[in-house]
Amino acid sequence: MAIRKRARLEEISAASMSDLAFLLLVFFMVASVFYVKEGLLTTLPKKDSSPKLVLRKNVYYFKILENEVIVSNVELGNKKYKDLKEFEDNLKEIEIPNINEKFAVLSATNTKIQNVVSVLGAVKSKGFKNITIQKFVQ
Numbered sequence: 649m650a651i652r653k654r655a656r657l658e659e660i661s662a663a664s665m666s667d668l669a670f671l672l673l674v675f676f677m678v679a680s681v682f683y684v685k686e687g688l689l690t691t692l693p694k695k696d697s698s699p700k701l702v703l704r705k706n707v708y709y710f711k712i713l714e715n716e717v718i719v720s721n722v723e724l725g726n727k728k729y730k731d732l733k734e735f736e737d738n739l740k741e742i743e744i745p746n747i748n749e750k751f752a753v754l755s756a757t758n759t760k761i762q763n764v765v766s767v768l769g770a771v772k773s774k775g776f777k778n779i780t781i782q783k784f785v786q
Contacts, residue, residue, distance in 0.1 A: 690779075705722045706751055707722075707750070707751045707752075707753060708720070708721045708724070708750060708751070708752050708753070709753050709755070710752060710753065710755070710767055711755050711756075712754065712755070712757075712759050712763055713756075713759065714758055714763070715730070715731050715732060715763065716731070717732065719739075719742075724742070732767065735767070735770065739770050739771070740774070744774070747777075748775070750776060750778070751778040751779075751780065752771050752778065753780045753781075753782060754771065754780070754781045754782070755781075768781070
């Protein structure tokens with residue numbers, strides 16, 4: 649009776665696997681397209697700057713409650729807008745003298761970030777240079 653020898657299986661060398669993985673990584677990094685989305689440009693205060701004292705008549709408050717926006721100011725009073733479209737349309741019509749010296753304070757609660765960004769964009773396009781975003785305080 650003859651004894652059979654098992655056939656030896658050849659092993660695949662794994663030495664070049666890391667080279668292949670690196671080449672695939674480089675290929676996909678070079679071949680992929682990166683999209684740059686536009687954002688809102690904001691200027692942050694300098695590290696050494698101290699808070700400014702501002703007269704109340706120079707501060708406009710924009711309170712965002714879900715889809716409603718309430719604009720309040722000492723001279724203007726309170727104006728309530730039921731939706732963002734109405735707010736954006738009416739903000740263009742409000743005349744604000746010396747807008748470069750005015751401050752805008754945005755506060756929000758129970759709202760989507762999209763609504764906050766929409767109001768921020770409208771306020772910036774109106775011409776406010778000094779904008780602060782804070783947590784909603786009743």
